Amino acid sequence: MKHLHIAVGIIRNDEGEIFITQRGGDSHLSGLWEFPGGKIEVNESPVQGLQRELLEETGIEVLDSELLYQLDHRFSDRIVTLYFYLVKRWNKMPYGREGQPMRWVHQHQLKAEEFPEPNKPVIEQLNKA
Numbered sequence: 001m002k003h004l005h006i007a008v009g010i011i012r013n014d015e016g017e018i019f020i021t022q023r024g025g026d027s028h029l030s031g032l033w034e035f036p037g038g039k040i041e042v043n044e045s046p047v048q049g050l051q052r053e054l055l056e057e058t059g060i061e062v063l064d065s066e067l068l069y070q071l072d073h074r075f076s077d078r079i080v081t082l083y084f085y086l087v088k089r090w091n092k093m094p095y096g097r098e099g100q101p102m103r104w105v106h107q108h109q110l111k112a113e114e115f116p117e118p119n120k121p122v123i124e125q126l127n128k129a
């Protein structure tokens, strides 16, 4: 079974809103909402993977981030290790650079059931914070 290491960014503004995007047409778990991010490459640290993926997917440069949560999850066809980073400072305005639908949602309004299963604990933590 393949094992992927994934870095994702919880981009949160001063109003407590978080930038989320919708997974596209034929990708794994399409239709669900997610935090932007993707696979960490073999020559990268998790933070380097985060920086590259967020630049590719949202156009921002991460200036300050903090690891909030890390977990392993087994899907039917893959195991993923997810690194959830709180992105506290960045430059530029994030947008769906790959044409993916996007929105800002207050952290108290994030709905765990609209996200992949492994996001549940971190969303519960954000709902309560």
Ligand SMILES: Nc1nc2c([nH]c(=O)n2[C@@H]2O[C@H](COP(=O)(O)OP(=O)(O)OP(=O)(O)O)[C@@H](O)[C@H]2O)c(=O)[nH]1
Binding pocket: 006, 008, 027, 028, 029, 033, 034, 035, 036, 037, 038, 039, 053, 080, 082, 116, 117, 118, 119
């Ligand atoms: N980006 C992202 N991936 C997540 C989240 N939660 C979660 O379980 N995943 C899983 O982590 C993996 C991320 O892969 P990805 O498709 O974003 O990877 P990628 O950007 O490198 O793209 P690619 O598959 O087109 O090469 C998927 O299996 C996805 O279902 C999340 O909040 N954000």
Ligand SMILES: [Mg+2]
Binding pocket: 036, 037, 038, 039, 057
């Ligand atoms: Mg991705």
